[in-house]
Amino acid sequence: MRTEAITRTIAVLGVDGENFEVDGHFEGQERKARWYSVKQLSDGRTFVDHLPTFPSHDEIRKMVN
Helix, strand or coil: CCCEEEEEEEEEEEECCCCEEEEEEEEECCCCCCCCEEEECCCCCCEEEECCCCCCCCHHHHHHH
């Protein structure tokens, strides 16, 4: 039996005047995300993919610079 991959928006974080959407990627009915992706809302592009833990404001700030 194959389980369904689900992506859910978990948070929108404001970092230095820019908004970033953090999505969690789940398998089936899991409550904890297997990995996270960060999308920059101004242009809709995926900024970082396959993060093992939920990113903090400081981690996103370091990734931007």
